[in-house]
Amino acid sequence: MDIKKVWQIALRGVRETFSNRNLLLIMIAAPLALTLVIGAAFSKFLNKTSDIPIDSISMAVVNHDTGTDVVLGPFTQHFKLGQNVVDSLVKPTSASLAKLINATEMNEADALKAVNTGKVAAALIIPADFSATFDLGKPTIGHSTLRLVRDAGAPLSASIVSSITHGITDGLTGSFVMMFAARDSDPALYAALGPKLGALSADLQKQLQGDAPIAVKSGSLSGQQPVTNNPLQYFAPAMAIFFALFTATNGAAAIFEEKENGTLQRLLLSPTSRVTILVGQLGTVFGNGLFQMVVLMLLMPLIGVVLGSQSSVWGTNLIGLALMTLCTALAATGLGTLIVGLSRTKQQAVTLASVVPTTLGVLGGAFFDISGVGGPFAVLSKLSLNTWATSGYRTLAMTGDLGAVLPNLAVLLGMFAVFFGIGVIGFSRQLDV
Amino acid sequence: MTPIVEVRGLKKRYPPTGESKEGNLAVKGIDLTLERGEIFSLLGPNGAGKTTTINMMSGLIAPTEGDVLIDGHSIVKEPLTVKRVIGVVPQEIALYAQISARQNLEFFGKMYGLGGASLAKRVDEVLDFIGLTDRQRDKIESYSGGMKRRVNIGVGLLHKPKLVFMDEPTVGVDPQSRRNILDTIKTLNQEGMTVLYTTHYMEEAEELSDRIGIIDHGQLIAIGKEGDLIQKVGEMDTILIKVGDQAEQASAVVRTVAGIESATVEDGGLVKLLTGRGRQALPGVIRALDGAGVLPQSIEVREPNLETVFLSLTGRALRD
Numbered sequence: 188m189d190i191k192k193v194w195q196i197a198l199r200g201v202r203e204t205f206s207n208r209n210l211l212l213i214m215i216a217a218p219l220a221l222t223l224v225i226g227a228a229f230s231k232f233l234n235k236t237s238d239i240p241i242d243s244i245s246m247a248v249v250n251h252d253t254g255t256d257v258v259l260g261p262f263t264q265h266f267k268l269g270q271n272v273v274d275s276l277v278k279p280t281s282a283s284l285a286k287l288i289n290a291t292e293m294n295e296a297d298a299l300k301a302v303n304t305g306k307v308a309a310a311l312i313i314p315a316d317f318s319a320t321f322d323l324g325k326p327t328i329g330h331s332t333l334r335l336v337r338d339a340g341a342p343l344s345a346s347i348v349s350s351i352t353h354g355i356t357d358g359l360t361g362s363f364v365m366m367f368a369a370r371d372s373d374p375a376l377y378a379a380l381g382p383k384l385g386a387l388s389a390d391l392q393k394q395l396q397g398d399a400p401i402a403v404k405s406g407s408l409s410g411q412q413p414v415t416n417n418p419l420q421y422f423a424p425a426m427a428i429f430f431a432l433f434t435a436t437n438g439a440a441a442i443f444e445e446k447e448n449g450t451l452q453r454l455l456l457s458p459t460s461r462v463t464i465l466v467g468q469l470g471t472v473f474g475n476g477l478f479q480m481v482v483l484m485l486l487m488p489l490i491g492v493v494l495g496s497q498s499s500v501w502g503t504n505l506i507g508l509a510l511m512t513l514c515t516a517l518a519a520t521g522l523g524t525l526i527v528g529l530s531r532t533k534q535q536a537v538t539l540a541s542v543v544p545t546t547l548g549v550l551g552g553a554f555f556d557i558s559g560v561g562g563p564f565a566v567l568s569k570l571s572l573n574t575w576a577t578s579g580y581r582t583l584a585m586t587g588d589l590g591a592v593l594p595n596l597a598v599l600l601g602m603f604a605v606f607f608g609i610g611v612i613g614f615s616r617q618l619d620v
Numbered sequence: 621m622t623p624i625v626e627v628r629g630l631k632k633r634y635p636p637t638g639e640s641k642e643g644n645l646a647v648k649g650i651d652l653t654l655e656r657g658e659i660f661s662l663l664g665p666n667g668a669g670k671t672t673t674i675n676m677m678s679g680l681i682a683p684t685e686g687d688v689l690i691d692g693h694s695i696v697k698e699p700l701t702v703k704r705v706i707g708v709v710p711q712e713i714a715l716y717a718q719i720s721a722r723q724n725l726e727f728f729g730k731m732y733g734l735g736g737a738s739l740a741k742r743v744d745e746v747l748d749f750i751g752l753t754d755r756q757r758d759k760i761e762s763y764s765g766g767m768k769r770r771v772n773i774g775v776g777l778l779h780k781p782k783l784v785f786m787d788e789p790t791v792g793v794d795p796q797s798r799r800n801i802l803d804t805i806k807t808l809n810q811e812g813m814t815v816l817y818t819t820h821y822m823e824e825a826e827e828l829s830d831r832i833g834i835i836d837h838g839q840l841i842a843i844g845k846e847g848d849l850i851q852k853v854g855e856m857d858t859i860l861i862k863v864g865d866q867a868e869q870a871s872a873v874v875r876t877v878a879g880i881e882s883a884t885v886e887d888g889g890l891v892k893l894l895t896g897r898g899r900q901a902l903p904g905v906i907r908a909l910d911g912a913g914v915l916p917q918s919i920e921v922r923e924p925n926l927e928t929v930f931l932s933l934t935g936r937a938l939r940d
Contacts, residue, residue: 191730192730192731195727195730195731196731199716199719199727202719203716203718203719206718206719207718448712448713448714448715448716448717449710449712449713449714450714450715450716452680452710452714453708453710453714453728453775454731455679455680456678456679456680456703456708456710457703457728457731457732458700458701458703458704458731458732458733459700459731460700
């Protein structure tokens with residue numbers, strides 16, 4: 188393969204794309220305009236408020252905790268700390284937590300099913316020995332592991348659930364560390380606690396919801412930033428990805444046009460290997476998608492300015508954004524390759540190049556936020572690369588956490604591998620003239 | 621000197637379709653040799669297999685059987701080496717319409733391994749050769765059909781090929797552009813380039829070619845110089861004399877003229893004479909008619925041409 192020629196072939200295609208004013212209108216102006224319209228509909232222009240708070244994140248809680256007896260001198264109290272955690276999530280007394288989380292207690296099988304079907308963003312599974320971990324009759328605090336099963340398709344919601352859970356467990360641990368410390372360093376104080384053991388459980392409950400480090404009372408994620416949703420953080424990537432898919436699929440289908448125009452034959456008549464031509468053609472598709480995404484990423488924040496949004500549209504994790512953009516462009520290229528590979532005629536390719544991105548766009552929430560949608564739609568939406576890419580960008584913008592979007596990146600790369608693997612054979616067949 | 625092209629047992633069968641379960645055998649075994657520096661025309665009607673043959677010779681499609689050696693290299697085994705030696709001017713305009721002539725030439729030049737200053741110089745030379753230096757930066761889509769044809773040819777010449785395949789480059793062009801293309805081919809040949817030219821226009825083959833191959837139904841049915849081909853089919857010159865009511869009398873008179881093989885009366889007062897050399901026999905025919913008091917209304921000498929050869933070989937006209 189001649190890399191220099193691959194570059195030349197790809198570059199020529201990208202140049203031609205970006206010298207076509209009509210195409211540019213579709214590639215750049217259309218997503219910007221639509222994002223402006225949709226962004227305005229969800230922002231202060233219509234809602235008289237700034238960024239919209241996130242609420243009602245569905246989660247499941249599974250409690251296997253059997254509880255433990257804490258013996259303090261003559262007093263014995265049966266603690267069910269797992270139930271404390273369940274109650275603090277299912278029946279929160281804090282208004283902000285109640286608004287943020289919609290937790291349901293269920294058995295483990297149902298909870299896992301709910302995660303798999305996208306009905307809940309995450310399931311917290313409390314082990315049987317949870318309370319025993321904090322048995323004050325033992326020399327030290329024990330060790331127990333809570334499992335948080337996350338829906339990879341809803342990384343942001345799962346991330347919020349994770350933060351809240353950590354906050355609760357941190358709060359619990361902190362309280363008991365204090366009690367263990369009191370037990371060991373100030374026996375008098377510890378003994379005085381005995382009569383109050385009965386009230387301790389209730390105090391813990393209050394503490395979990397009131398003073399936990401997660402600062403649920405202030406409705407914040409980490410105690411620093413308010414949990415809000417800038418609609419542009421969803422719709423800007425959603426639109427960019429939606430249109431990038433059109434660019435990629437139509438760009439790939441353009442090989443039929445090259446065939447019709449005879450320019451593909453002319454390439455094949457030159458001393459250039461078929462692999463070089465194939466990779467060069469796909470390079471055009473990838474380059475167009477990448478270039479379009481980058482241009483949109485640069486221009487979308489202007490819409491944020493117009494709409495008066497205070498938070499960044501894309502966030503500040505540049506490495507995460509670069510990786511997400513690269514993987515999205517690759518997945519889009521894979522899809523384009525697949526469409527051409529499956530098409531026998533130009534008409535078929537053109538039709539598929541319109542229908543497939545539209546379908547994936549609807550499934551992937553190009554026009555409405557699907558992060559709170561459950562049921563069969565949530566399952567189907569996971570088949571759309573738009574879902575993974577959009578939620579990845581959104582998570583990056585809101586949390587800046589690269590780790591949280593690793594599943595998204597992996598899925599996008601996986602989609603690229605599968606689409607490309609299936610499509611490339613058929614695509615290379617298009618070089619037979 | 622070794623021939624520049626040696627075609628050996630070249631066959632092409634296309635994959636089966638609904639219409640042809642075995643697949644169409646478009647080329648049925650062609651053997652051909654091209655000498656360096658000649659213009660060879662492959663003459664045949666539409667669908668005869670000219671383009672399929674040229675596509676196999678240029679490595680665009682793989683032969684079902686046989687091989688082509690170009691400058692000593694096999695198109696089957698060393699396609700990239702062969703493609704450096706040949707230039708191809710396809711029948712259709714094969715250019716990127718959204719970019720300029722210069723950008724097209726530069727792009728395809730890079731595909732032939734040219735680059736930097738040498739590419740820029742060569743592009744300048746080609747633009748000058750095809751007469752489009754002034755319009756080099758205009759987009760192809762703004763060009764006339766003739767101008768596009770010239771760029772189409774220019775792309776095929778960028779890398780200074782030893783051999784150029786031209787597949788019916790004058791189809792659908794105006795007379796002026798056609799003249800321009802034919803003159804270009806002659807110039808290229810004078811500069812030492814070997815040209816394989818396919819056409820279904822007899823006049824072009826006659827004007828350009830050192831040798832001609834007549835192809836029909838995927839088979840090369842005759843190869844040679846124009847005169848040799850005519851001689852080969854044994855066709856005679858025809859003299860047609862229109863004399864009206866005096867046809868019978870005229871027929872009897874001219875039959876005795878030296879060199880006239882036969883004389884027959886045709887419909888419409890026409891006398892048809894067959895002769896080995898029509899132009900030489902003509903003065904004697906006129907003298908005989910004059911002596912008999914027959915006044916010809918018109919006289920036409922028809923010499924056999926490639927059309928006649930094709931008709932004789934296939935029983936069909938070239939343009940059927």
